[in-house]
Amino acid sequence: MNIVENFDLYAPRLVDKEEYFSAGHRACQGCGEALAIRMMCKALGSDTVIVxxxxxxxxxxxxxxxxAWNLPWIHVAFPNAASVGAGVEAGLKVLRRKGKIADRDVKTVCIGGGGGTFDIGLQALSGAMERGHDMLYACFDNEAYMNTGIQRSGATPFGASTTTNPAGRASSGKGEWKKNITEIIAAHGVQYAATACHSYPLDFMNKVKKAREVKGPTFIHCLAVCPTGWRIPSEACIKMGRLASETGIFPLYEVENGKYRMTIKPEKLRPVGDYLKAQGRFRHLTPEDIERIQEKVYQEYNKLQDKVNNLHAWSELK
Ligand SMILES: Cc1ncc(C[n+]2csc(CCOP(=O)(O)OP(=O)(O)O)c2C)c(N)n1
Known part of the structure; x- marks a missing residue:
């Protein structure tokens, strides 16, 4: 058989060729979130309901x-994706019991932005995680309420300028630290929680696949670079996602049955200034501000490494 003519047969099948989140949507140029959603759907496959x-x-x-959706998709209010997801999952259980989808593994996947997850949707999310629904909740975190005009949220990082805390004479951007949502959800005792970023496609898709296999609640916190809100050129999207991991500002790790593992481990952390100085939303920061952020990043990274080195999987504790 001619290998060139039959390239499709021999080409490595790394990703599903089907497009479940199709071209023609209206995301901004260079939107990391749209890219991430496209990849997530490829990793999930067609037996998926998106909330x-x-x-x-x-x-x-x-x-x-x-x-743009080539999957069953339901749009719900800002605070309640996890509640509706719980209902969808309960409905699927009934269909399975009645034998209507007996041979199919249909997965419920809730998606929300940073604000919809860290702030207004946190109660519904916490409830769904605690009740143990078989669902993946994926948060696509662009670090502000972006679609309504770049307002500050619990996901906005310290020092970022937004339209509700604009940097100027009276303020040097957001004065509070970003919530650590992955740790909040991991503390619910879920079997699988992870951070991810579209700038590491295979790492991200493997995490989605792992979460899909779990029969219970799982969580992925995906950093989604937003050129519009971060005030960076659209072509800098992938690079900025990489810098977030390389500086330790957004470490990429997973927590599987209690065991922490770095999935992307920079040999040595780059200075946070490399990340901050490249973005308009941090342009006003003084060297002292940057130093303060650097210290916080070291502290948090250190805590994470401690967990990576010292925590065992639940099954190893017997
Ligand atoms: C109860 C309620 N409050 C406010 C709004 C207005 N609103 C719609 S989306 C949104 C911001 C969403 O931000 P986020 O969850 O971070 O997602 P992003 O737009 O950044 O993707 C707001 C404030 C709303 N729809 N419902």
Whole structure:
């Protein structure tokens, strides 16, 4: 057989060729979130129901009468993706019991932005995780309420300038630290929680696949670079996601049955200034501000390394 003619047969099948989040949506140029959603859907496959909290991805993907979704998709209010996801999962259970989807492994996947997850949707999310629903909740965190005009949220990092805390004479941007949502959810005792970023596609898709296999609640916190809100050129999207990991500002790790593992481990952390100085939202920061952020990053990274080195998987504790 001619290998060139039959390239498709021999080419490595790294990713599903099917597009479940199709081209033609209205995301901004260089949107990391749209890229991440596309990759996530490829990793999930067709037997997936998406529950989408109000946010950028709903706004850009469902402009009536069009849709970018090639999967069953339900748009819900800003705070309640996890509650609706719980209902969808309960419904799927009934269909399975009645034998209507007996031979299919249909997965419920909730998606929400940083605000919809860290802030207004946290109660519904916590409840769903605690009740043990078989669902993946994926947070696509662009670090502000972006679709409504770049307002500050619990996901916005310290020092970032947004429209509700603009840097100027009276303020040097957000004065509070970002919530650590992955640790909050890991503390619920879920079997699988991870951080991820579209700038590491295989790492991200492998995490989605792992989460899909778990029969219970799982969580992925995906950093989604937003050129519009971060005030960077659209072509810097991938590079900025990499810098977030390389500086330790957004370490990429997973917590599987209690065991912490770095999935991308920079040999040596780059200075946070490399990341901060490249973005307009941090342009006003003084060297002292940057030093303060650097210290916090070292502290948090140190805590994480401690968990990586010292915590065992639940099964190893007997
Ligand atoms: C109860 C309620 N409050 C406020 C809004 C207005 N609103 C819609 S989306 C949104 C921000 C969403 O931010 P985030 O979850 O971070 O997602 P992003 O837009 O950044 O993707 C807001 C404030 C709303 N729809 N419902």
């Amino acid at each position: 989408n909290a109000t946010g950028c991805m709903e706004v850009v993907s469902s402009f009536y009468p069009t849709t």
